Amino acid sequence: MNRILIIAPNWIGDAVMSQPLLATLKTIYPHCQIDVLASPWVAPIYRACAEVNQVIEAKLEHKQLQWGLRKQLAKQVKEKQYAACFVLPNSFKSALIPWLANIPFRIGYRGEMRFGLINIALDNPSKINRPPMAHHYLALSNALEHVQEINAGTPANPKLNVSAAAKQSVDEKLQAAGIHQQSIYVLCPGAEYGATKRWPTEHFAHLAQQLISNEPDVHVILLGSKGDHILGESIQAQARKSTQIHNWCGNTSLDEAIALIGMSKVLISNDSGLMHIGAALKVSQIAIFGSSDPHHTPPLSDKAKIIWLNLPCSPCHKRECPLGHLKCLKDILPETVLSTIQTLL
Numbered sequence: 001m002n003r004i005l006i007i008a009p010n011w012i013g014d015a016v017m018s019q020p021l022l023a024t025l026k027t028i029y030p031h032c033q034i035d036v037l038a039s040p041w042v043a044p045i046y047r048a049c050a051e052v053n054q055v056i057e058a059k060l061e062h063k064q065l066q067w068g069l070r071k072q073l074a075k076q077v078k079e080k081q082y083a084a085c086f087v088l089p090n091s092f093k094s095a096l097i098p099w100l101a102n103i104p105f106r107i108g109y110r111g112e113m114r115f116g117l118i119n120i121a122l123d124n125p126s127k128i129n130r131p132p133m134a135h136h137y138l139a140l141s142n143a144l145e146h147v148q149e150i151n152a153g154t155p156a157n158p159k160l161n162v163s164a165a166a167k168q169s170v171d172e173k174l175q176a177a178g179i180h181q182q183s184i185y186v187l188c189p190g191a192e193y194g195a196t197k198r199w200p201t202e203h204f205a206h207l208a209q210q211l212i213s214n215e216p217d218v219h220v221i222l223l224g225s226k227g228d229h230i231l232g233e234s235i236q237a238q239a240r241k242s243t244q245i246h247n248w249c250g251n252t253s254l255d256e257a258i259a260l261i262g263m264s265k266v267l268i269s270n271d272s273g274l275m276h277i278g279a280a281l282k283v284s285q286i287a288i289f290g291s292s293d294p295h296h297t298p299p300l301s302d303k304a305k306i307i308w309l310n311l312p313c314s315p316c317h318k319r320e321c322p323l324g325h326l327k328c329l330k331d332i333l334p335e336t337v338l339s340t341i342q343t344l345l
Contacts, residue, residue, distance in 0.1 A: 012273025190228030226250030
């Protein structure tokens with residue numbers, strides 16, 4: 001098999017957790033070229049994967065068919081004569097391009113109304129006993145012949161690389177801000193899912209103050225999307241030593257965020273895409289869980305520490321706290337996180 005196409009998922013964390021599948025395919029077919037069709041949102045993840053030959057960026061919008069664009073992309077894809085395609089999202093529309101391009105083997109999980117579009121289909125696991133997402137994607141390689149015995153001992157820990165261009169860009173930003181790259185803590189206060197995955201900003205602010213009090217030369221960098229910028233402003237406003245707290249939420253590209261996380265002494269984040277990036281870069285990290293399940297979406301790294309209260313109401317997987325108290329996050333105190341950080345230094 002000389003050319004394989006991957007249809008990427010739409011979430012950063014899911015994209016990170018698909019990397020072990022790419023690594024396994026490269027092990028099975030060492031001479032194959034692996035290309036990835038991805039949205040601009042997750043494309044930087046695949047540019048950080050050593051196994052990827054080319055990232056095809058496509059502005060495919062959520063919940064929109066975009067028939068004309070998909071036909072155009074299918075024509076482009078068909079010219080490359082891929083032998084197989086792994087369709088990672090479960091949606092109908094995600095399976096259209098490889099079907100229109102007539103790729104012989106179209107592999108994925110059974111999803112919404114896509115019988116025939118996917119011609120090698122695996123059953124989705126039960127929602128009650130779901131495997132970690134990295135294993136979920138890795139299992140797709142079992143659809144190919146003679147692979148199950150190879151997969152038996154395959155580790156499902158994602159691995160990303162920092163690009164030289166991103167590192168240079170970040171070095172310049174740090175120099176302009178007067179920040180030494182050996183003295184950075186990265187805090188990620190956002191989570192696209194919603195408030196039930198976000199540790200309170202007052203806790204982040206208190207933690208940032210304590211980090212600076214304990215190590216007066218350190219700087220705290222807040223990372224996230226443009227939508228997280230207001231969270232960063234709130235943290236700065238609540239922290240007294242704000243001159244050493246830098247709100248870069250929305251002010252870095254994802255490539256730059258990957259480079260910054262790779263430089264951090266410790267990454268402190270919610271259950272988010274940036275958490276999974278930290279795990280794939282093998283940096284020391286604290287992952288704070290609230291409404292979600294750390295058994296399903298853990299940071300896959302031996303340098304990660306998970307803090308989860310495992311309350312009777314957890315995991316609820318709701319975007320808003322059904323009980324109105326958000327104790328699963330509010331009751332994780334900054335002192336607890338700080339003492340856990342000390343065990344990593």
